[in-house]
Amino acid sequence: MNRFQFVVDHQRRFGVKRLCQVLGIARSSFYHWRKPAPTRAKRQAADGKLAARIREIHRQSDGTYGVPRIAAELRDGGEHVNHKRVARAMRLIGVPGLRLCKRVRTTLPGQSPRKPRTCWDGTSPPRR
Structure with a gap:
């Protein structure tokens, strides 16, 4: 409270x-x-309607749409929403987002055959 x-x-x-x-x-x-209490109540009512619409879109996509696609779908339907608002609403109602794109790894670290030598053995201060 x-x-x-x-x-x-x-x-x-x-x-x-x-x-x-x-x-x-x-x-x-x-x-x-x-x-601004009336404004807050009005925003909560609008968020409730948005949450219902998000659930419907998520159900129609068989749970495969994430925040970007749901936001785009809502914008195509004529609603003016930001992706951050959609993400907040999805988090509040417990609808998981899903991204279907794979992460591409372009650089792989080289595998060295042996570890590099250190010049400091811990007993004397390192040379500069």
């Missing part, structure tokens, strides 16, 4: 001033947090 939410839940009984003093938060911070 958020400290500010605690103040909202108990403000009728104890008052905002006293709760803020006890919790060690500024009243101005509480009122600043409370001000």
Whole structure:
């Protein structure tokens, strides 16, 4: 639970001033947090709709679409979403992303036949 939410839940009984003093938060911070509450609720509702759409796209692709493809699919459908928002929503609802591309390894380290010699044996300081 958020400290500010605690103040909202108990403000009728104890008052905002006293709760803020006890919790060690500024009243101005509480009122600043409370001000965009309708906006926060609106965003949560939009995230719920987005999550439902993501589940549907993921199910239609048989679980093979990851964040980039789901974001592209949503954009093709006319929704304005960022890939970071899609990734956050997928993480929150527990939908795993999958990338089907293989990682290409272009440089392989050379295998030396023996280990290099060290000039310092640990007893005397190294020469410079």
